[in-house]
Amino acid sequence: MTDTRYLLELAESAALEAGQAIMKVYRSGEFSAMIKPDKSPVTKADRNSQAILLERLGKTNLPIISEEGADIEFGKRKFWEYYWLIDPLDGTKEFISGNGEFTVNIALVRRDMPAGGVIYLPCTDAMYTGSKETGVYKREKGKLTVFPPRAERNRLENLLERRRITVAVSRSHLSADTKIFVSRFQHATLRPAGSSMKFMMLLENRADIYPRMGTTMEWDTAAGHAILNASNRGVYQQDMGSELRYNKPDLRNPYFIAM
Template sequence: MDYDRLAVEMRRLALEAGDAIMAIYDADDFEVRTKSDDSPVTAADEAADALISAGLRAAFPDVTLVTEEQADSHSARAETFLIVDPLDGTKEFVKRRGDFTVNIAFVENGIPVRGVVYAPARGRMFYTDSAGVSVEEDGPFDRGAAGPTRPISVSEPDNSALMVVASKSHRDQATDDYIGKYAVRDMTSAGSSLKFCLVATGEADLYPRLGRTMEWDTAAGHAVLAGAGGTVVRFDDHSPLSYGKPGFENPFFIAYAPGVKLLGA
């Protein structure tokens, strides 16, 4: 893979998709439909997916592409592939809460090694550069040339006073019970893959997810977190979370800064 080109294309396509999403988000009204798995989908999901898919296929025609909005791609079996969630956090989008993201990632040998997470309504963009180091770019954003960037890094956690981030739309008692095992200084909530990015920037130390997710939900955030020194492991045995699984469904997982002393279930 040409990582220099990959970084440029992923960033550009995320921005283009973000513009398409915001054009619909800022409209007076938009239609919300329900997919076969009962999850919502809007014209914004579809417009962003069309832009990103066309761009990736043109730039990297020999690389397998998996995207949430194209069911025929979900039967792909590969250890190295591009994976896209064109609008992660559709529930946040529909409620106009702003915590939705564009997610594009490159998985190599089962590991997310490059990714971009763009939150257009929040004006925040995180990505791995050509060397795999995670940065946050300061807006306003120009599709043609990257603006000033700052390397991001996970925290050095104080295990007697952890900062925890959890889901806005998928919080449940099991998650609260697990978080309750830790000495928590404070908690915050965020939608979509922004939770990974808050750990990547040191704004949170720990993000446990005891709920259903798919690889396209997590790959870009996982790559950004890894490029900032963070780790994502399975909840059950704390082994690394891998990608390219049949059906692309994840087990429960924990994303964290390595200084956190993980506890069992």
């Protein structure tokens, strides 16, 4: 039996420490980045956050998949019951640009679905946590906000019928396919944001839907997915037939719609 509450408390502490390390680099203005083989940037802040998360979460003896260490063979990890799925610095491009829209993402995954999530925004000191066992809440500068679950989930057909809708979109990766999807709505107001902040815009009712028709990885979505699920929201595959799944042979996500 896994104690989700205890594990998420540990994840919160780890995210806070990692966020402090990120902010130390951020305030120094040392934004130089190396380009990884997949053409994405990695900075000193990514590496420092990674080291802290691996050390802190490693004490739980649960396996870890991370953006900066995603080379574990599927033949080994497919048997995992519980594991951590982490992004030490989600929104590296936002970090480098200096706009503050970056996060630390930690998800506790059971088999192929996220069981709990922690998202920390270092620049605003906002910590979002969610699971079925703990409920969903946000701590920001000493204030606690609890998010009761929705009475029922939104349906895409209902959103398409609304005259006006607010759509969360990626600040750095707004694809042509996403624009085509958004054009289906009568009047859509786009609200750009970086990193997993877009999932939390749904949680706080600052956006109605977040479509992502572009490449993302499992560590980009798992923490936000867990929090949204615990609030009776979902992150669905493009056909709306099922939700995203995790620990796949290929860790890339298909196109998805969160709402």
